[in-house]
Amino acid sequence: MYAAAMSVALVGGVARAVEVEVHVGRQQESFKLSGLPDTAVREAKDRVRAAISSAGMDFPNRAVTVNLAPANIPKAGTDYDLPIAIGVLSASASIPHASGAIITGELALDGKVRSTSSTLGAGVLSAQMDLACVVAKGAAPDAAAVPGARVFGVNTLAEAVDLFRHGLEATPEPPTRANPSSPHRSPDMCDVKGQLLARRALEIAAAGGHHLLFHGPPGGGKTMLARRFASLLPPLTESEAVEVALIHSAADVVRGVLPDRPFRAPHHTASRVALVGGGSGIPVPGEASLAHRGVLFLDEMAEFPRGNLDTLRQPMEDRVVVIARKAMTVRFPAAFQLLAATNPCPCGFHGDPRKPCTCRTAAVDRYRRRLSGPLIDRVDLVVEVGRVSAGQFSATSSEPSVDIRNRVIGAKEFGRARTDQIANAARDAIGAALESGMITARGAVRIRRVARTIADLASEPVVDEEHVAEAMALRNEW
Amino acid sequence: MSGEDRLVEVSGDGYPVGLRDLEDPPPIHVLGQLTPSPGVAVVGTRRCTRYGIDLAESFGHVVARSGWTTVSGLARGIDAAAHRGALRSEGHAVAVLGCGTDVCYPRENRPIYDRILDTGGAIVSEYPQGTPPARWRFPARNRLIAAMSAAVVVIEASRTGGALITARLAAELGREVFAVPGDVDREASEGCNRLLRDGAHPVLGAEDLVEELALILGPPPGTRVVRSIPDGGVDIEELAQLWNISISEVLVKVGTLELAGRARRRGGRVYPV
Structure with a gap:
């Protein structure tokens, strides 16, 4: 007797359908699982057996074969517990x-359904x-936040x-609306x-x-400014x-x-895998x-090990991270905008109007060199952030993010047209x-x-001298 | 790369007059052109602040623009800034080295070294070409700087720095010593403040320096150029307040000046050219 249930696998940030095929044969009791399962999937057997029995039903004491298709996608985690259980129950009629x-769902031994990452x-x-x-x-x-999804939640x-x-036949979950006071909301430029x-x-x-x-002495507000950047970007569309x-x-x-x-905002101790993704088993997306x-x-971009920074070159170029494995190649989209902040030197005061830099010259050079090369070549704007004077600090309130964002949205629309x-x-x-x-060829392109x-x-529509002049005044060779 | 220098004997033509005030005037190697215009040394520590750099550039600039020769040691920090200021004015710049005239040390100052020669300035040393830089040669170099100059301006100096040696030697030779007063708790100003306590002239700004030098050296032979940006540079953000226009408009103006070669910008500060 054969039955199939549908489930899902996340591959490269895309949801792919997985068919859970279950066959219950006449042979002696056994349980076989195929289709690139990882350990957690293999262990589904015991959870499924216990959960079915806790739900007051019978696990067939015959030869149960479960195949997760297509077999070339690796499957991980406990996501397949529930579809396997449903498949087994329908195959045994x-x-x-x-x-x-x-x-999708993980089964507890008492039959409860737990949520999974898929x-x-x-x-x-x-x-x-x-x-x-x-x-x-x-x-x-x-799941109900996805427009057009018909979702049933089960305990x-x-x-x-x-x-x-x-x-x-039951009533599906009502669609979820985004919570306007989400913790992901960016702080404001005001x-x-x-x-x-x-x-x-x-x-x-x-x-x-x-x-x-951004570069400049510590305490100038580089980080504070950067953390407000997301608030200037137009909101994501639904898709x-x-x-x-x-x-x-x-x-x-x-x-x-x-x-x-x-x-x-990954810390500078983040590993390469943490930055671009990968890891053992099924590759997971990185920062x-x-x-x-x-x-x-x-x-503190200069504190990142150079090799780790270099791994970001490919995603910056292609807007996608490609993780090649023996069995498969996974692509994670990575169309991010890079924002970086750094001190000008290890002590932070190189070029400060008031405080002398206490670093040795060689150390300053080495520090700056860490940021040179292909990565920084892709950074169009390099801006010095000085310390705010007392006069500025007492200045009247600044423009809020929403006004800037409206100009940004206008410019983006104009740019498309x-x-x-x-x-x-x-x-x-x-x-x-x-x-x-005055400028290099690369600088000219920037x-x-x-x-x-x-x-x-x-x-x-036409770039004129004044626009070039302003771009000139903002340029800053690192 | 840099051509062969020529050896100028103490009794020779074009030997800097001031050097004869030394007890043991050495023959010197010269690359480029020396002029008879009076020299003003602008010197200071390598571990300087941006404030010091700005002043050094500004002073190096006004000295050379006034028709005097800006003398310094091509070291990092204050020295390099003084040279840059002088070069900006297209005036006369002289770098005195503690190594051969064909050795640019530190290497990062190569553009300055080249520009000095391109603009009719001179690279001077008492050592033959090929002599590598060595720590013990620098005080001897400082002695030449002091002797070649009619006045020495110390921008920033620590209590033990080479700039103080230059100033003391200059004072012993009867040269005028100027020092920029600084915060009493700032290491980079300690040397200057001590010089002031010991009787150096305080420098109160570029214009003040020119006036004081004029008293000693006679009226400056050069002419002045009118500008809208102060010599010591100004923060771009300050210009927005000063001119009462938006930051974008300030940037347009600054960029336009820059493109026209009339201003130069470093970080968030803009300087006249």
Whole structure:
């Protein structure tokens, strides 16, 4: 006797359908599991057996074969407990066939259903395939946040069995609306006094998607500014929010389907795997992918080991992390915007107007060299953040994020609609600066890009001399 | 790379007059051009503050712009800044080295070294070409700086720094010594403040320095250029307040000045050219 149930696997931040096939044969009692299961999946056998018995039903004492298809996707975790149990019960004719729903959930020995990291993925598949999904009750709102998902939450295996016996006739979970006071909400720019230059740089970076580096003495507010950057970005669209949430769930990071852009700030001791993803077993996304469509903030960037920083080059270039394994290649999207902050030297006071730097010159050079090279070449804006003077500190309130964000959204819309043009005079100005040695060829490209964004912020289709001039004044060779 | 220098004997033509005040004037190796205009040494510590750098550039600038020669030691920090200021004015700059005239030490100052030669300045040393830099040669170099100059301006110096040696030698040779007063609790100003206690002239700014030097050296031969940005530079954010326009407009103006070669920016500060 054969039955199949549908479940879900997260591969590279994408939800893929997995078919749980169960065959109950006439042979002597046994339990076989195939289809690239990991240890946690193998152990499903014991949990499923106990849970079925706790639910007051019989586990068939014959040869049970379970196959998770397609066999080439590795499956991990306890997500398949519930679909295996449902499959076994329908194959042994205890309940009707259950192939019309995506099922995920871990089983406790007493038959309770626990939530799993693929709950959201089940919701996504439910919407994509126009099927119902059955998940743990506690996590059902996560899946119900996916537009178009039809979600049933169950507390126990017995409830799930009931649901299938009644042909999924119950009322599905109501759709979840994003909580406006989510903990992911970014702090506001109105808290930042002074720092006009840095504020302008943040606005341009937000409008043009430029990577940005702040440098300056400690206590200048680099980190404070950077932490407010996400608040300047337009909210995620619904489908982007789902995509981002799905990547987070693949890393087992709880984040609902929220419009807020992710803001990830890994510590400088983070390993390469933590930064770009990977790990033993099934590859999990790293910070670069968790920051997808949001901000990756590297505080004290020069403290990161150089090799770890270099792993970020590929995602910055391709906007995707590719993890190649013997069995498969997994791609995690990683279209993040890099924001970095660093002291100018180990002691932090190199170039300070008042305080002498106590570092040895060689140490300063070494420190700066850590940030040189291919990574910093991709950073369009390098801005010095000085310490705020007392006058600025007592200044009246600053512009709130929402006003800046509206300009940013306007510039992005304008940028999508226009064709890129540059006035001859503006092109000549860049050429002259290049020729006089004021800027390098790479610097010229950066200035061109930043000038384009400045023009977009002013809703000007043609980049003119003034835009180039402002870009010049913001340039800062590291 | 850098051509061969020429040896100028103590009795030779073009030997800097001031050096003859030394007890043991050495023959010197010269790369580039020496001029008879009076020299003003702008010196200080390598471990300086940005404030010191700004002042050194500004002073190096006004000295050379006034038609005098800016003399310094091509070291990191204050020395390099003084040279840069002088080069900016297209005035006359002289670097006195503690190694051969073909050895640019520290290497990072190579652009300054090259520009000095390009703009008609001179690289001077008492050591033959090929002599490597050595710590013990620097005080001897300082003696040349002091003797070659009619006045010595110490921007920032620690209590034990080489700049103080230059100042003391200068005083012994009867040169005028100027020092920039600084916070009493700042290490980089300690040397200067001690000089002031011992009778050096306090420097109260670039204009003040020119006036004081004019009293000693006679009116400056150079002419002045009018500018809208103060010599010591100004924070871009301050300009927004000063000119009462938005930061974006300030950036446009600063960038335009920069593109026209009339201003230079470092970090968040802008300087006149």
